[in-house]
Amino acid sequence: ELKVEQNPLFLSMQEGKNYTIYCNYSTTSDRLYWYRQDPGKSLESLFVLLSNGAVKQEGRLMASLDTKARLSTLHITAAVHDLSATYFCAAEYGNKLVFGAGTILRVKS
């Protein structure tokens, strides 16, 4: 059974700092997703990673995938307050999309 673990679960960081969220998954996955969720809102797709070594960047966020290590990372560069949200990774296996518990990110001025 596919299990997805994220860490940290809570991250408080200063504006301008860099940090990385980690996503480990337990079995081979077809693809890896990153989502953002603002309080009381639905999930917004950030990245879809399809293959080993895939790297995608959008603004201050960069996601990468290492299928051999079964690890994806979401790197935040020079954080700004607008990035405060909950970030989820999700791994796809067969027909199922399995989510991690989420990382609550708070960026302080």
Add this chain to the structure above:
Amino acid sequence: NAGVTQTPKFRILKIGQSMTLQCTQDMNHNYMYWYRQDPGMGLKLIYYSVGAGITDKGEVPNGYNVSRSTTEDFPLRLELAAPSQTSVYFCASSWSTEAFFGQGTRLTVV
């Protein structure tokens, strides 16, 4: 494009009542999913479907039923509501490389 539409947005049920959460998508996606999200938690898969007429259980199916008579619609049925089913429910659809989520239904069982 409407994308994935869920109704209702909010609902309060009494214990033992039943209801159907509606989900429809207009993207002709074969894959559809129902998730629940408890406060401060991740999403847990309830049921999923890979096409019309085909459904399967996810991680937490007890107390729920689904049907998929058309590609567009994937309703979730609660037969005997219990307080443990108080949650936010998300429907999603996907094809190939991306999954799209509805806006969610906030359900409270009292």
